[in-house]
Amino acid sequence: MATEQKKEAWNSRLGVILAVAGSAVGLGNFLRFPGQAVKYGGEDGGGAFMIAYFISLVLIGIPICWAEWAMGRFGGSKGYNSSPGILNLIIKHPAGKYIGILGVIIPVIIYMYYVYIEAWCLGYAVNFLRGGLDLGADPDKYGEFWGGFIGIKENGSAIGFGLGQVGGYLILVFALNFFLIYRGISQGIEWFCRYAMPTLLVLAIIILVRVLTLGAPIPDKPDQNVINGLGFMWNPGALMSNLANPELWLAAAGQIFFSLSVGFGVIITYASYLAKDDDVVLSGLTATSANEFCEVGLGGMITVPAAFVFLGSAGVVGMGTFGLGFNVLPLVFSQMPAGQFFGFIFFFLLFLAAVTSSLSMLQPGIAFLEEGLGINRKQSVGLLGLITAMGCLFVVFFSKDIKALDTMDFWVGTFLIFVLATIQIIVFGWVVGIERGWQLAHQGAELRIPDFFKVVIKFICPLFLLLIFACWVATNVFGFNFSTGEFKLSGYVLDLVGSEEQPANNVARASVALILIVAAFIAALIAQAGKRWARLEQAKEGES
Amino acid sequence: MNAGGWIIMLVSVGGVTALFLTCLYKVLAGGGKKTEHMHGLDIDTHDVGED
Numbered sequence: 001m002a003t004e005q006k007k008e009a010w011n012s013r014l015g016v017i018l019a020v021a022g023s024a025v026g027l028g029n030f031l032r033f034p035g036q037a038v039k040y041g042g043e044d045g046g047g048a049f050m051i052a053y054f055i056s057l058v059l060i061g062i063p064i065c066w067a068e069w070a071m072g073r074f075g076g077s078k079g080y081n082s083s084p085g086i087l088n089l090i091i092k093h094p095a096g097k098y099i100g101i102l103g104v105i106i107p108v109i110i111y112m113y114y115v116y117i118e119a120w121c122l123g124y125a126v127n128f129l130r131g132g133l134d135l136g137a138d139p140d141k142y143g144e145f146w147g148g149f150i151g152i153k154e155n156g157s158a159i160g161f162g163l164g165q166v167g168g169y170l171i172l173v174f175a176l177n178f179f180l181i182y183r184g185i186s187q188g189i190e191w192f193c194r195y196a197m198p199t200l201l202v203l204a205i206i207i208l209v210r211v212l213t214l215g216a217p218i219p220d221k222p223d224q225n226v227i228n229g230l231g232f233m234w235n236p237g238a239l240m241s242n243l244a245n246p247e248l249w250l251a252a253a254g255q256i257f258f259s260l261s262v263g264f265g266v267i268i269t270y271a272s273y274l275a276k277d278d279d280v281v282l283s284g285l286t287a288t289s290a291n292e293f294c295e296v297g298l299g300g301m302i303t304v305p306a307a308f309v310f311l312g313s314a315g316v317v318g319m320g321t322f323g324l325g326f327n328v329l330p331l332v333f334s335q336m337p338a339g340q341f342f343g344f345i346f347f348f349l350l351f352l353a354a355v356t357s358s359l360s361m362l363q364p365g366i367a368f369l370e371e372g373l374g375i376n377r378k379q380s381v382g383l384l385g386l387i388t389a390m391g392c393l394f395v396v397f398f399s400k401d402i403k404a405l406d407t408m409d410f411w412v413g414t415f416l417i418f419v420l421a422t423i424q425i426i427v428f429g430w431v432v433g434i435e436r437g438w439q440l441a442h443q444g445a446e447l448r449i450p451d452f453f454k455v456v457i458k459f460i461c462p463l464f465l466l467l468i469f470a471c472w473v474a475t476n477v478f479g480f481n482f483s484t485g486e487f488k489l490s491g492y493v494l495d496l497v498g499s500e501e502q503p504a505n506n507v508a509r510a511s512v513a514l515i516l517i518v519a520a521f522i523a524a525l526i527a528q529a530g531k532r533w534a535r536l537e538q539a540k541e542g543e544s
Numbered sequence: 545m546n547a548g549g550w551i552i553m554l555v556s557v558g559g560v561t562a563l564f565l566t567c568l569y570k571v572l573a574g575g576g577k578k579t580e581h582m583h584g585l586d587i588d589t590h591d592v593g594e595d
Contacts, residue, residue, distance in 0.1 A: 231545030234553040286567035
């Protein structure tokens with residue numbers, strides 16, 4: 001029954017800001033963002049992408065952040081820390097807690113493969129330090145190392161414990177995450193982020209200075225210099241025609257969306273541990289701006305210019321996040337003076353960014369298990385550890401073509417995030433109500449949100465999100481081509497349903513089955529939690 | 545790098561840096577205060593005092 005207990009809470013305002021910023025800052029800031037800017041800006045430069053990016057930041061990113069912070073703090077003030085609990089409280093309908101299930105499933109599933117990527121970062125840092133990535137100037141060698149390291153050729157081949165295999169690093173990072181999460185909000189997450197985030201910033205600035213002072217490192221290619229590398233990243237190119245491309249807007253909005261960790265179920269849980277008169281407007285904006293500084297101010301100045309000066313535009317265009325991070329950049333670092341040191345620094349920086357993100361993925365699950373089932377932290381950490389370890393083992397075992405990772409990232413790390421963010425902004429603008437929501441957001445706030453954001457949050461943001469979501473489903477699920485107007489089912493769907501040309505992929509199917517099993521398990525727990533919450537509410541009413 | 549590139553880069557990087565530093569200053573000027581926690585419904589997770 002309800003008791004007056006000392007609850008977990010953040011130690012300071014700066015601590016929660018660093019934790020939320022740490023959740024948002026990850027591989028996407030240093031790898032995905034510059035890759036997207038260059039991809040959609042074309043060979044003329046990514047300047048047009050930036051315009052769409054900043055418009056999306058104002059219309060989607062910042063409003064959803066504020067909504068999550070405000071709803072999370074409100075839920076926390078009533079004793080709830082998980083999305084099911086908070087949405088159950090706000091929606092006041094039995095379905096509310098089931099809508100909140102996404103706020104548990106998303107971070108738990110993403111953790112299962114994100115911790116694997118985190119282990120790659122640590123492994124690369126260690127291998128740079130010991131000279132294991134000094135592979136010369138042949139790009140294929142770096143592809144072979146990466147493929148061998150993560151077991152891309154054969155299922156089961158990633159499970160090895162040498163310095164050039166991912167297994168040992170995975171156990172280390174898994175244990176580190178659960179050690180920190182077991183220590184709790186203030187002594188685990190906040191303590192780690194207080195050191196990791198400033199360290200990350202310092203390391204990024206060291207790398208930035210190194211990159212900006214590279215000049216033209218290849219004597220017979222003077223055009224491959226830092227200034228032209230920056231131009232490749234920032235030049236507007238054919239601005240109006242680029243801005244007329246709907247795929248650029250989709251990519252820019254998607255980047256904002258994934259970069260800020262909105263729709264993950266993380267911010268709402270973190271904010272629930274705030275004090276009643278903490279300034280969520282300023283805290284939300286500070287965490288967002290910290291992420292933007294890392295992404296635009298550091299990530300946008302490092303990755304593309306560094307790759308350009310050694311490899312030219314051909315070495316950058318068309319590279320995905322993993323290709324850029326684990327094939328191109330190791331080659332780049334190996335070519336630059338003191339590259340062994342700077343390679344270590346860069347991958348250690350990615351590792352720190354990844355840990356602060358993965359920690360945030362565990363807390364929503366822990367919060368739900370504690371408050372939903374009434375179990376203590378030791379038990380909830382143990383249960384979540386078991387679930388995520390099984391899922392992680394699945395991802396690591398089915399490493400061929402990183403199919404399991406890719407499938408789970410598509411359906412959960414992309415598709416469901418759109419769904420949850422859309423639900424959250426609609427709940428804030430229409431269920432809580434914009435005027436009540438405004439009051440909740442401004443409780444204890446020194447900073448005022450400009451009034452035009454009322455219209456943005458209530459109308460523009462949901463419509464923009466629904467439009468983007470519809471376009472995303474059309475292109476990424478049904479394979480709609482904006483240029484030709486043709487539909488062709490995407491590979492992710494064909495993996496599940498198969499076709500005459502492409503049989504269904506059993507690993508992809510098993511990955512979706514795993515997601516559904518986890519969802520069913522959490523739904524069953526939510527049903528139990530709902531009964532418990534109802535009993536607690538009745539007891540509380542009886543007391544008053 | 546052309547003039548448009550310089551403008552977009554300086555405005556983008558300068559803008560996010562200025563916003564970040566302004567927000568950080570406001571937070572730090574507020575003292576990183578720790579304030580009273582309010583709970584209408586406190587749920588017992590049985591782990592208080594386990595530290």
